Amino acid sequence: MANHSILATAPLGFPWQTIDPFLFCVHHDDAYPRGNAQMGPDADLGGRNLGQDFEGKDGWRMYHGNTVPGFPAHPHRGFETVTIVRQGFIDHSDSLGATARFGPGDVQWLTAGKGIVHCEMFPLRQTEAANPTELFQVWLNLPARKKMAEPHFTMLWADSVPLLEFTDAKGLGTSVQVVAGSLEQARGAAPPPDSWASEAQSDLAIWTVRMQAGAHWTLPGARHALTRRRLYYFRGQGLTINGQAVAPQSVVEVRAQDALELQGGSTETQLLVLQACPIGEPVAQHGPFVMNTQAEIHQAFADYRRTEFGGWPWGRSDPVHPRDKGRFALHADGRIEER
Numbered sequence: 474m475a476n477h478s479i480l481a482t483a484p485l486g487f488p489w490q491t492i493d494p495f496l497f498c499v500h501h502d503d504a505y506p507r508g509n510a511q512m513g514p515d516a517d518l519g520g521r522n523l524g525q526d527f528e529g530k531d532g533w534r535m536y537h538g539n540t541v542p543g544f545p546a547h548p549h550r551g552f553e554t555v556t557i558v559r560q561g562f563i564d565h566s567d568s569l570g571a572t573a574r575f576g577p578g579d580v581q582w583l584t585a586g587k588g589i590v591h592c593e594m595f596p597l598r599q600t601e602a603a604n605p606t607e608l609f610q611v612w613l614n615l616p617a618r619k620k621m622a623e624p625h626f627t628m629l630w631a632d633s634v635p636l637l638e639f640t641d642a643k644g645l646g647t648s649v650q651v652v653a654g655s656l657e658q659a660r661g662a663a664p665p666p667d668s669w670a671s672e673a674q675s676d677l678a679i680w681t682v683r684m685q686a687g688a689h690w691t692l693p694g695a696r697h698a699l700t701r702r703r704l705y706y707f708r709g710q711g712l713t714i715n716g717q718a719v720a721p722q723s724v725v726e727v728r729a730q731d732a733l734e735l736q737g738g739s740t741e742t743q744l745l746v747l748q749a750c751p752i753g754e755p756v757a758q759h760g761p762f763v764m765n766t767q768a769e770i771h772q773a774f775a776d777y778r779r780t781e782f783g784g785w786p787w788g789r790s791d792p793v794h795p796r797d798k799g800r801f802a803l804h805a806d807g808r809i810e811e812r
Contacts, residue, residue, distance in 0.1 A: 476714075476715055476716065476717045477728065477731075478714070478715050478727050478728045478731040478733055479714060479715070479717060479725060479726075479727055479728075480726045480727060480728060481725070481726045482719065482720070482723050482724070482725045482726075483723065483724050484720070484722060484723060484724075485705065485706075485707065485722045485723060485724055487499070489705055489724060490703075490724050491611075491612075491703070491747070492701055492703065492726075492751070493614065493701075493749075493751035493752055493753065493756075494613055494614040494669050494675070494677070494749050494750075494751060494752045495611060495612065495613060495614070495747050495749070496552055496612040496613065496614050496756070496758070496763060497610075497611070497612035498609065498610070498611045498612070498705070498745070498747065499609070499610050500607075500608075500609055500705075500707055500745075501534075501606065501607065501608050501609075501610070502606075502607045503532065503533035503534055503542070503561075503595075503605070503606045503607070504531075504532035504533050504603065504605055505533045505542065505561070505595070505597050505603065505604040505605065505606055506531075506533075506597075506603055506604070507597070507599060507600055507601060507602055507603060507604065508596070508597030508598060508599055508600050508604055508796075509597075509600070511540050511541065512541050512596040512597050512598060512793055512796060513538075513540045513541045513542070513597060514533070514535075514542070514597060515597075515600070516531070518535070521535055523535060523538075523539050524537055524539060525537065526538075533606075538594065538595075538791055539791070540791065541594045541595065541596055541597070541791060541793055542594070542595045542597070542606075543563075543564075543592070543593050543594035543595045543791065544592060544593045544594070545592050545594070545790040545791040546566075546590050546591070546592045546785055546787075546790040546791070547590065547591070547592070547761055548588065548589070548590045548761050548762075548777050548781075548782055549583075549585035549588070549589055549590075549591070549761045549762070550585055550586070550587060550588045550589075550620075550761070550762045550763070550764070550773045550776075550777075550782075551585065551586075551614075551615060551620045551762055551763040551764045551769075551773070552585055552612050552613060552614050552615050552763040553582065553583060553584045553585060553612070553613040553614075553615060553665070553668055554581075554582075554583045554585070554610055554611070554612055554613075555580065555581075555582050555583075555609075555610070555611040555612075555613060555652070555653075555679060556580065556581045556582075556583075556593070556608060556609070556610045556611075557580050557608060557609040557610075557611075557650075557652055557679075557681065558575060558576055558577055558578065558579050558580070558607075558608045559577060559578075559607040559608060559609075559681075560577055560605045560606055560607040560608075561576065561577070561595060561604060561605060561606030561607065561608070562574055562575070562576045562595065562596055562598060562606075562800075563575055563576075563581070563593050563594070563595060563608065564592075564593075564594045564595075564596050564792070564793045564794050565581060565591060565592070565593055565626075566591065566592050566787050566792050567583075567589055567590060567591035567592075567624075567626070567805075568589055568590035568591070568781070568782050568783040568784060568785055568786065569589065569624060569626075569783060569805035570786050570803075570805050571626055571802070571803060571804050571805045572787075572792075572794075572802075572803050573626075573628060573801060573802035573803065574596075574794050574798055574799070574800050574801055575628060575630075575800055575802070576631075576800050577631065578630075578631025578632075578634065578650075579628065579629065579630050579631050579634075579800065580628075580629040580634055580652050581626060581627070581628055581629070582626065582627045582629060582664055582665055582668070583624075583625075583626040583627075583665075584615070584622060584623075584624060584625040584626070584665045584667055584668060585624055586615070586619070586620070586621060586622035586623055586624045586625065586667060587620070587621040587622065587623065587624065587782075588624065588773070588776060588777065588780075588782035588783075589624040589782055589783075590781065590782050590783070590785055592787075592790060592791055592792065594791055594792070594793050596793045596794070596796070598796050609681075609745060611679065611747065612763070613668065613669060613670070613677075614669065614752055614756065614763060615667065615668070615669060615763075616669060616752050616754060617754055617765050619667045619668075619669075620764060620765070620769075622667035623667075624782075625665045625666070625667065626665075626804070627662075627663075627664070627665050628802045628810060629652070629661075629662045630800070630810075630812055633662045634650055634651065634652060634661065634662060635650070635651040635656075635659035635660070635661060636648060636649070636650050636651075637649045637651065637656060637657060637659050639690055641688055641689040641690065642689070643687070643688075643689075645684075645685045645686075645687055645688035645689070645737075646684075646685050646688060647682065647683070647684045647685070647688050647690035647735075647737075648682075648683045649680050649681070649682050649683075650680065650681040651678075651680055652679040652680065652681065653670050653677055653678055653679040654670075654676070654677055654678025654679065654680070654748070655678070656678070656680060656693070657693075661678075661679070669749070669752060670749075674697070674750060675749050675750050676695055676696060676697040676699075676700045676748065676749060676750050677748065677749035677750075678695075678746065678747075678748045678749070679745075679746070679747060680745070680746040681743070681744070681745055681746075682735075682742075682743065682744040682745075682746060683741065683742070683743050684709075684735065684737035684741065684742040684743075684744075685737060685741060686737055686738065686739055686740050686741055686742075687736070687737055687738070687739075688736070688737045688742075689734070689735070689736050689737075690735050691732055691733065691734055691735070692732065692733040692735055692746070693732050694729065694730045694731050694732045694733075695729035695730055695748055697729075697750055698730065699750045699751070700729040700730065700748055700749065700750050701726070701729055701748065701749065701750070701751065702726070702727050702728075702729035702746065702747070702748035703724055703725065703726050703727070703746070703747050703748070704724070704725045704727060704744050704745075704746055705724050705725075705744060705745040705746075705747070706719055706720075706721065706722070706723045706724075706725060706742070706743075706744055707722060707743060707744070707745065708721075708741070708742065708743035709721060709737060709738055709740050709741055709742035709743060710738045710739050710740050711737070711738015711739050711740070711742075712735065712736070712737060712738055712742050712744075713735070713736045713738075714727070714733055714734070714735055715733060715734050716734070729748055757769065757770050758770075759774075762774070799811070799812060800812035
């Protein structure tokens with residue numbers, strides 16, 4: 474089979490390289506040790522640049538946390554965050570008064586819209602064992618007419634996110650988590666109402682793929698002529714796409730409309746697939762704000778200084794829930810989901 478389906482490849486950077494409408498993608502993969510009484514690492518934090526610890530010393534990072542790893546309160550406007558948890562737990566709190574704890578297989582989809590402040594902390598709940606934590610966070614742009622939508626967060630619990638299992642002629646398996654979009658007969662749970670993903674013409678999909686060593690699987694072509702697709706090959710050795718070898722730790726842009734014959738190599742292969750039709754509008758970004766013009770960015774800073782996007786109702790910038798609290802979500806309207 475000809476390899477015209479592969480348009481470009483590049484080594485994965487940090488964060489991962491994205492294309493419209495995806496603004497940002499990061500893979501957090503931290504081998505945290507056992508937790509202490511505060512649900513931080515039971516380890517010496519000496520030598521770390523606390524508040525800005527991204528170096529991966531000993532295989533893990535505190536990020537912007539000082540006690541518990543994670544990202545204390547920070548603002549966003551003009552886009553969405555999609556957080557896909559694979560291992561560990563995230564404690565969310567925001568300026569709307571919503572809060573949650575979610576874990577393996579769960580997805581949080583947050584529309585920042587006109588402005589929200591939130592924190593995402595990684596509580597290390599286990600005191601007698603390690604606390605490996607792994608997640609993806611994807612930033613998804615909003616079209617101009619939705620930039621100032623009301624903030625909204627949706628929990629897509631693991632049991633509502635379709636997981637498809639495929640078996641090849643040799644009995645080797647491929648599993649695909651359909652976070653967004655449709656694959657075969659499966660459709661991901663409904664995204665928030667103002668999301669680009671909620672518009673039929675977006676052809677937006679977010680899938681995670683796990684292939685047994687040596688497995689074959691055909692990734693179907695996208696349905697829209699304008700759709701663009703990237704495959705993030707972040708784990709494994711020896712993957713081929715339409716017979717062409719792909720280096721590990723690569724991002725591969727492919728012709729989205731083409732079906733792709735994937736074959737795993739000598740170890741388990743793992744991929745993240747991001748696809749969508751572009752929004753095709755100007756992007757002005759400064760830190761946590763993504764708008765269409767620099768004037769709108771200046772306005773976002775002015776609005777945040779004036780209103781703090783509703784203020785911060787929690788007693789500290791890095792709140793976490795009690796160690797024994799299970800997975801749940803308290804929404805801004807008072808609705809409670811317990812898992």
